[in-house]
Amino acid sequence: MRRFAVIGKKAVASPDFSLDDLPGTSGRLDVLLRCVRAAMLVSHGIRRDVTVYLVLRGGRAGPRVLRIDGGEVQFLRPDERSLGALVKKALAHDCNEESFREVKPGIAVARGDIESVLADAPPSKVFLLEEGSIDLRSEPDLAAQDVLVFVGDHQGVDEASRCRLMAAGARAIAVGPTSIHAEDAIAVMSNELDRREVERFRAGALH
Ligand SMILES: C[S@@+](CC[C@H](N)C(=O)[O-])C[C@H]1O[C@@H](n2cnc3c(N)ncnc32)[C@H](O)[C@@H]1O
Numbered sequence: 001m002r003r004f005a006v007i008g009k010k011a012v013a014s015p016d017f018s019l020d021d022l023p024g025t026s027g028r029l030d031v032l033l034r035c036v037r038a039a040m041l042v043s044h045g046i047r048r049d050v051t052v053y054l055v056l057r058g059g060r061a062g063p064r065v066l067r068i069d070g071g072e073v074q075f076l077r078p079d080e081r082s083l084g085a086l087v088k089k090a091l092a093h094d095c096n097e098e099s100f101r102e103v104k105p106g107i108a109v110a111r112g113d114i115e116s117v118l119a120d121a122p123p124s125k126v127f128l129l130e131e132g133s134i135d136l137r138s139e140p141d142l143a144a145q146d147v148l149v150f151v152g153d154h155q156g157v158d159e160a161s162r163c164r165l166m167a168a169g170a171r172a173i174a175v176g177p178t179s180i181h182a183e184d185a186i187a188v189m190s191n192e193l194d195r196r197e198v199e200r201f202r203a204g205a206l207h
Helices: 019-025 029-040 080-091 114-120 159-167 182-206
Strands: 002-012 050-058 064-069 101-104 107-111 125-135 147-152 171-174
Touching (some): 019 080, 029 080, 029 182, 050 114, 064 114, 080 107, 107 114, 114 159, 125 159, 125 182, 147 182
Antiparallel strands (some): 050 064
């Protein structure tokens, strides 16, 4: 299983944003929606083995975490407006418990922050995508079957979150030498995980 968690520093945790002006009204939820597309959607399909967590720290309802489970979710479309509409409907539910509550098939909401993500995900190798750290191509743990990958928004990851993730055993890895958009970093990471999966499959088939 692959899990991606995107930390939205100001992304709103309530439905109080306009689909006609996502970047201007949602604390840049648009960045997180593009991350959902990059993590979960392939050409003509959904990656059923991927779960995405959106950590929404902004607005009157934050912090909340919205979880999208690729194995269960329905009607996930690639355009930002449709994804925004889906998230808006999910956030309209009054979920303020610390455990995740399903509000639509495959979509759940909980009150909380990165702690909720760490508690919800089953034991996994934890990574933080971070510019300037060790290159993912030299990271053997990427071959693990279960990975949980944290990603920053357009403003990057704050120091307190970074420290918490490192304390939880996360390894910082870079997807290349250039700082790129969060959704592109997820696409590169997914590509690398796809390659490692094929290698694992081939190695298994040979034994
Ligand atoms: C646009 S970048 C953040 C840039 C922000 N200005 C900063 O200084 O942190 C958004 C996120 O994408 C990921 N990212 C971007 N480029 C990366 C790279 N080369 N390697 C690993 N992660 C990267 C990181 O998680 C980063 O927090």
